């Protein structure tokens with residue numbers, strides 16, 4: 001049996017990251033400010049249970065809950081899983097146990113890391129205590145991790161004491177850095193399109209059903225729902241079908257404003273793609289203007305499009321391609 | 323089925339005083355208070371918001387179950403980009419209409435201050451040319467295409483913005499309250515994405531909107547006039563395809579036609595008393611007037627220019643001030659639906675259209691590819 005080797009499909013890392021901000025509201029504000037001060041706070045729900053970490057609303061009655069209580073920094077492991085290979089940004093860089101810990105005075109467990117030499121040193125029911133971070137800022141990471149702790153719950157400490165949740169300089173917001181690491185592949189059709197661009201050609205794919213040429217190709221016609229496989233070179237020239245004049249600088253774009261952002265129907269294409277128009281004053285660009293791509297050394301895409309000097313296209317010739 | 327409770331937050335640029343849970347809670351509590359119901363009266367919760375990337379909370383509906391009293395009840399999340407507030411209300415309405423649930427809380431929100439929607443909409447993709455514009459740059463060429471197609475004078479966009487910002491002054495929940503607004507100021511504001519001016523774009527808001535939908539029996543117990551749902555529809559189409567009409571998408575026309583058919587409307591311009599349509603850039607008012615069948619093709623701008631869509635015109639559009647004055651993205655569609663309901667309940671306050679009997683709420687989203695619309699009335703529809 002022989003199998004055709006699949007065409008080489010492009011792949012590249014894609015990192016999506018953003019420093020999201022969070023407004024905490026009264027309960028989370030007290031909880032995180034408490035951690036900064038070395039105090040663990042929970043809330044007492046309508047049925048008398050103490051929830052740590054606290055929530056703003058009662059999980060049973062949905063009523064707003066604001067009765068803060070202080071619990072101990074010691075507790076009991078209720079279940080655990082060994083993590084032999086920590087990933088970046090996990091609480092500890094060395095192997096550790098993920099644990100659920102019910103702090104003394106609390107009725108619910110908090111998820112965190114337990115610093116232990118190996119899985120043999122961890123068991124359900126073991127006693128642990130908070131290891132506070134050296135520098136505390138009012139974040140869950142103020143608890144660096146948990147560590148083994150000798151000693152039963154102190155009977156005097158076992159209850160949760162009411163707390164007004166008031167601290168000087170309360171933390172009201174946090175920054176939640178998020179990062180996702182992907183491997184991105186544009187797939188077969190766009191790989192062929194991108195490879196053709198390297199030779200300064202624009203190659204789309206024709207739908208076998210409606211005969212429209214898709215540029216860039218997606219591998220299927222979204223209208224007919226059938227695969228497109230028939231490759232068709234389009235352009236290089238095309239027609240500006242519509243446009244706007246951009247007067248505000250976009251993030252991370254090194255283009256002087258104003259510039260013209262246009263929809264360009266390359267000759268033979270069934271729909272317009274987007275590009276910048278140059279080589280003509282911005283206020284002289286018009287619908288119907290005939291343009292051609294301008295490439296720069298090493299550029300993956302045309303840098304911009306410039307007028308060809310041909311007469312403008314008739315509105316009727318491109319009005320379906322806007 | 324009918325709307326018996328409506329609640330909104332006061333929409334602002336940033337609600338630093340509340341968590342996302344606190345924000346949605348505020349709108350939901352107000353809707354319950356309006357309906358004089360409690361959490362125990364709610365059978366299911368249907369929630370909507372724009373993409374998770376906008377706040378960076380994955381599946382926020384899970385964490386919001388406590389705040390919305392959804393523990394032990396069905397909770398659904400709806401997601402159709404900018405139209406989501408409308409689609410969410412329709413999913414809730416369908417659950418009641420299908421007698422799956424009797425009373426449903428539906429809510430939509432966005433806390434734009436916790437992120438950057440512009441970033442969320444323009445994630446870099448390997449091998450692809452970076453987007454050269456942004457949301458305004460995406461829509462501005464379509465506005466130019468509309469102007470070319472219809473011959474609309476370039477003054478129409480500023481008329482819409484001037485109207486909506488004045489209407490917002492009568493709506494205590496609106497984000498923008500520009501007390502010193504003048505037409506000259508709108509026309510003098512900077513051109514961002516020519517032909518779209520700064521004053522013709524929507525703000526970035528934090529806000530939530532909630533409604534209580536219930537069946538006939540629930541409506542009969544309502545302490546305040548219910549808004550009866552006479553028709554509702556959603557339609558979708560791809561973002562890009564050969565032959566797509568960005569100026570007047572087919573999915574939008576089909577959505578409106580379905581709603582009118584359900585509601586027995588044959589002449590929307592005459593039979594409908596108020597319209598809350600999704601206008602994030604001023605020019606979308608004349609564009610949607612045509613797309614939704616209030617004007618013939620090429621004629622929408624004439625209604626705007628003649629003052630027909632003013633609060634005291636014969637087809638008031640966005641008496642609340644619209645998306646141009648308030649835009650918590652995920653909630654914006656639901657606000658349109660809720661404001662339509664307020665009109666037929668006679669509870670729109672200072673921006674009430676006198677004796678509004680039938681009103682339309684409309685939303686669109688994505689690359690003008692998701693459409694949602696409903697028609698609500700003061701009278702119970704024939705069964």
Ligand SMILES: [Zn+2]
Nearest residue numbers: 207210221224
């Ligand atoms: Zn096709």
